[in-house]
Amino acid sequence: MGPLTVWPVTGLPEVRAGDDLAGLIARALGADPLRDRDVVVVAQKIVSKAEGRVIALSSVEPSARARQMAEEAGRDPRVMELVLRESRSIVRFERGVLIAETHHGFVCANAGVDRSNAGAPDAVVLLPLDPDASAARLRAELGDRSGADVAVVVTDTFGRAWREGHVNVAIGVAGMLALKRYAGQFDPDGYELRVTEIALADEVAAAAELVMGKLDRCPVAVVRGLELPGSDETAQTYVRPKEKDLFR
Amino acid sequence: MGPLTVWPVTGLPEVRAGDDLAGLIARALGADPLRDRDVVVVAQKIVSKAEGRVIALSSVEPSARARQMAEEAGRDPRVMELVLRESRSIVRFERGVLIAETHHGFVCANAGVDRSNAGAPDAVVLLPLDPDASAARLRAELGDRSGADVAVVVTDTFGRAWREGHVNVAIGVAGMLALKRYAGQFDPDGYELRVTEIALADEVAAAAELVMGKLDRCPVAVVRGLELPGSDETAQTYVRPKEKDLFR
Numbered sequence: 121m122g123p124l125t126v127w128p129v130t131g132l133p134e135v136r137a138g139d140d141l142a143g144l145i146a147r148a149l150g151a152d153p154l155r156d157r158d159v160v161v162v163a164q165k166i167v168s169k170a171e172g173r174v175i176a177l178s179s180v181e182p183s184a185r186a187r188q189m190a191e192e193a194g195r196d197p198r199v200m201e202l203v204l205r206e207s208r209s210i211v212r213f214e215r216g217v218l219i220a221e222t223h224h225g226f227v228c229a230n231a232g233v234d235r236s237n238a239g240a241p242d243a244v245v246l247l248p249l250d251p252d253a254s255a256a257r258l259r260a261e262l263g264d265r266s267g268a269d270v271a272v273v274v275t276d277t278f279g280r281a282w283r284e285g286h287v288n289v290a291i292g293v294a295g296m297l298a299l300k301r302y303a304g305q306f307d308p309d310g311y312e313l314r315v316t317e318i319a320l321a322d323e324v325a326a327a328a329e330l331v332m333g334k335l336d337r338c339p340v341a342v343v344r345g346l347e348l349p350g351s352d353e354t355a356q357t358y359v360r361p362k363e364k365d366l367f368r
Numbered sequence: 369m370g371p372l373t374v375w376p377v378t379g380l381p382e383v384r385a386g387d388d389l390a391g392l393i394a395r396a397l398g399a400d401p402l403r404d405r406d407v408v409v410v411a412q413k414i415v416s417k418a419e420g421r422v423i424a425l426s427s428v429e430p431s432a433r434a435r436q437m438a439e440e441a442g443r444d445p446r447v448m449e450l451v452l453r454e455s456r457s458i459v460r461f462e463r464g465v466l467i468a469e470t471h472h473g474f475v476c477a478n479a480g481v482d483r484s485n486a487g488a489p490d491a492v493v494l495l496p497l498d499p500d501a502s503a504a505r506l507r508a509e510l511g512d513r514s515g516a517d518v519a520v521v522v523t524d525t526f527g528r529a530w531r532e533g534h535v536n537v538a539i540g541v542a543g544m545l546a547l548k549r550y551a552g553q554f555d556p557d558g559y560e561l562r563v564t565e566i567a568l569a570d571e572v573a574a575a576a577e578l579v580m581g582k583l584d585r586c587p588v589a590v591v592r593g594l595e596l597p598g599s600d601e602t603a604q605t606y607v608r609p610k611e612k613d614l615f616r
Contacts, residue, residue, distance in 0.1 A: 122375070123373050123374060123579070125371050125374075126371060126373075127370070127371035127372070128371075214614050221530075226530075227529070227530035236555045236559045237557075238559070239557070240557065280529070281475070281530070281613075281614075281615040282469075283570070284547065284565065284605060284608050285566060285570065286565060287535075287571055298533070299532065307485040307486075309485075309486065309487070311485075311486070312484065318525065318533060318534055318535070319531065319532070319533030323536065323574040326535070326574035326575060327571065327574060329566065330575060330594060343578075346578060358532050358533060359531075360530055360531060360532050366460045366465060367530065367615055
């Protein structure tokens with residue numbers, strides 16, 4: 121395995137609903153064209169914006185439940201209403217923190233509803249309705265424009281159950297393996313490997329975050345040099361079925 | 369921020385107790401010398417081996433509790449005994465899976481006790497006693513040899529509460545920030561950022577894993593190009609205090 125290169129794609133404009141995101145990314149890539157097996161990593165926020173998943177808070181009528189929870193947590197009842205709408209279930213609601221399972225099956229704070237960097241005052245950004253479909257669409261469009269067979273990972277930053285700090289993870293995947301599998305493989309002494317599945321696209325997301333940054337409007341990065349077998353896996357690969365989950 | 373480069377360091381021999389690990393790494397780096405701000409990422413397993421944290425199972429006398437738990441989980445009672453010794457507390461023990469809090473404060477499967485790639489049959493590898501101290505020592509020794517001010521991250525692959533697959537994380541950190549903090553910073557519309565702390569060293573560990581691989585004996589990688597302010601933070605920065613933890 122050779123070296124991996126990860127670089128930020130700079131110069132994207134503020135993204136608006138209906139924008140041609142693949143076109144904007146292709147333009148921002150500039151003189152350095154994409155190559156086969158490049159992974160284009162795109163922050164969820166600009167995908168959501170392009171797909172119109174920005175909600176004006178003035179348009180939101182909070183339910184009684186949202187009002188009550190918002191009061192308990194000291195938060196905006198309209199935001200709480202959106203969090204509830206985006207949630208399949210509430211995993212924890214304690215000390216002002218709400219950990220939810222989204223309709224996609226991801227477990228994260230506030231079901232991914234985020235008021236920061238919404239591009240407008242009094243607005244919030246929701247996760248894409250189907251981030252895997254968003255990734256697949258971007259992959260096809262970037263492929264058409266570049267002639268290269270690229271992969272796309274759509275990311276968000278999630279907290280962890282027992283560790284401080286957030287990390288970037290894959291919420292949409294197209295064109296690459298989500299899990300690198302070692303099951304049934306043995307070490308030189310004949311023992312089966314303990315860790316049998318590595319979350320490859322999550323690690324790609326983490327690597328990309330190192331160059332992306334939250335304040336300098338750099339929501340796209342490219343990872344080059346991965347040895348990627350073709351795959352139809354999506355980020356749904358990461359969704360642990362409830363019956364296998366010890367913490368839900 | 370410029371591009372980041374991540375490459376594997378190949379050609380390390382099997383590491384044994386008492387080996388000069390910094391010397392082995394320096395030799396394996398070969399013609400490409402380290403530079404200031406490079407991060408040398410080292411898999412826990414070779415650190416543990418060099419530090420003699422490999423235990424022959426024949427030397428382990430399981431307690432009654434370990435025997436009972438091993439029977440319940442269908443596992444080796446001597447391995448279970450080591451897992452219990454390495455644990456400060458058991459977070460979950462269900463369906464044959466044991467999630468423990470280690471004496472360092474990390475929450476992971478089997479308290480990091482691992483039978484694969486132990487370098488000898490019927491042996492297991494324990495986590496380093498103090499991975500931050502291991503990182504600091506390697507940092508000093510690699511600095512002495514190269515003349516460069518490098519950072520060192522010691523890593524292990526951990527599972528996640530609600531996501532399939534494992535990712536590489538930092539269990540020892542020296543010479544770099546563990547958390548990149550955005551607290552008190554605001555987006556262009558004046559809202560305070562939601563995600564205020566990014567687990568930088570964990571993301572470095574994840575990026576490095578992409579080139580390391582579990583079967584091809586490549587337990588070291590270098591990450592070059594990070595803009596790293598100096599820091600005394602350690603991997604203890606990631607240990608969430610119990611009173612802040614919603615899932616313990």
